[in-house]
Amino acid sequence: MKASIILFAACFAGLAAAHGIVQEMIIDGKSYGGFQPYTDIYQNPRPQRIGWSIPSNGPVEDITSKAIACNTDSQPAPLTAPATAGSEIKFLWTQWPESHRGPTMTYLASCTSGDCRKEDPSTLNWFKIDHAGLNADGTWASDILIKNNNTWAVTIPKELKPGPYLIRHELLALHSSSQTNGAQFYPMCVNLDIKGTGMSVPDKTVKFPGAYKPDNKGVLVNIYYPPLKYYDIPGPPLVKLVSSGSGPGNGGDVYTEPIVTPTPTPSIPVVTVTPSAVQTPVEFPDASSTDSPVYKSPTEAPQDTITPPTTPTPTPTPTPTPAPKKPHSCPRRKVKRVISGELRRIIREETERIIREETKRIIMEELKKRDSA
Numbered sequence: 383m384k385a386s387i388i389l390f391a392a393c394f395a396g397l398a399a400a401h402g403i404v405q406e407m408i409i410d411g412k413s414y415g416g417f418q419p420y421t422d423i424y425q426n427p428r429p430q431r432i433g434w435s436i437p438s439n440g441p442v443e444d445i446t447s448k449a450i451a452c453n454t455d456s457q458p459a460p461l462t463a464p465a466t467a468g469s470e471i472k473f474l475w476t477q478w479p480e481s482h483r484g485p486t487m488t489y490l491a492s493c494t495s496g497d498c499r500k501e502d503p504s505t506l507n508w509f510k511i512d513h514a515g516l517n518a519d520g521t522w523a524s525d526i527l528i529k530n531n532n533t534w535a536v537t538i539p540k541e542l543k544p545g546p547y548l549i550r551h552e553l554l555a556l557h558s559s560s561q562t563n564g565a566q567f568y569p570m571c572v573n574l575d576i577k578g579t580g581m582s583v584p585d586k587t588v589k590f591p592g593a594y595k596p597d598n599k600g601v602l603v604n605i606y607y608p609p610l611k612y613y614d615i616p617g618p619p620l621v622k623l624v625s626s627g628s629g630p631g632n633g634g635d636v637y638t639e640p641i642v643t644p645t646p647t648p649s650i651p652v653v654t655v656t657p658s659a660v661q662t663p664v665e666f667p668d669a670s671s672t673d674s675p676v677y678k679s680p681t682e683a684p685q686d687t688i689t690p691p692t693t694p695t696p697t698p699t700p701t702p703t704p705a706p707k708k709p710h711s712c713p714r715r716k717v718k719r720v721i722s723g724e725l726r727r728i729i730r731e732e733t734e735r736i737i738r739e740e741t742k743r744i745i746m747e748e749l750k751k752r753d754s755a
């Protein structure tokens with residue numbers, strides 16, 4: 383393949399590959415563009431968003447890291463969207479792959495400093511306002527999302543005390559979650575200014591990281607075999623709002639997981655799988671270790687309310703530049719990072735698929751043998 387084709391493909395691999403981002407939000411009937419990791423940081427002037435930055439359309443896999451709060455190295459969004467308590471927020475994702483089955487979870491956290499852009503999302507007190515996982519008919523929240531034009535809608539609790547909040551919406555893809563850190567989380571955060579007359583605050587809250595553990599039943603789970611009858615959505619239960627009086631607005635207690643009595647594991651036939659047949663350790667260059675362009679939060683004066691997007695006026699460049707900066711330029715370093723990151727992911731997902739199918743085949747064979755014995 384020609385180098386130029388590879389470069390071109392790599393530039394757009396992120397858009398075409400089997401991952402996703404929220405590309406649009408509808409809040410109080412108004413449409414807002416989502417943060418675009420592949421173009422926003424190269425544009426001048428940079429598009430002003432309500433959504434915190436994300437580095438790519440790829441997942442967060444280390445749920446013990448700060449990245450699980452608002453995505454990897456997430457930087458504050460300069461704008462804030464007004465939202466009425468009791469109204470619906472729609473998250474429009476890019477084409478979500480059917481194979482990325484799993485739940486969706488949405489949380490809010492009060493920005494107690496009064497300005498969400500000054501908060502460290504990993505220190506905020508989060509509470510869950512929406513979740514959905516496996517349905518009785520075997521379909522997942524992700525299947526419903528795809529059916530609804532890749533859209534998920536959540537409702538801001540009507541009785542919630544108004545104020546500045548971060549909303550954290552995410553999808554979780556479970557196609558590789560039978561191995562530790564194989565679950566793929568796609569979190570994103572948005573600045574909201576919630577209006578209303580509510581007086582209530584959450585009774586319990588959680589932290590990110592903290593709310594999810596790598597060995598949670600809904601995180602380390604094989605969704606293929608044996609067939610799942612029940613799926614435990616990660617994180618706390620949906621929030622219970624309590625009257626605040628003149629409370630601080632972020633709840634007092636910290637949610638702790640209930641002690642679960644271990645359920646007897648269903649007896650499945652023990653199958654010995656020859657390691658050589660299925661395990662092909664593959665070494666990849668570690669893409670995450672290479673330098674990536676760092677997103678610096680805008681230094682403009684703070685804005686409290688949304689301003690209509692201004693038409694970008696071309697500013698004359700005082701110093702002569704060798705080539706005009708294209709909005710969709712794709713610097714080499716970024717390309718390299720995207721290539722190795724995407725390749726790594728594709729190869730890993732392919733390997734896992736083969737292992738899964740092979741394991742299933744062997745189990746089926748074993749079952750057949752037993753039946754006929």
Ligand SMILES: *[C@@H]1O[C@H](CO)[C@@H](O)[C@H](O)[C@H]1NC(C)=O
Pocket residue numbers: 405406474475531
């Ligand atoms: C479906 O999603 C696309 C992309 O986000 C959006 O532009 C379009 O308006 C949506 N259609 C409907 C009917 O909501």
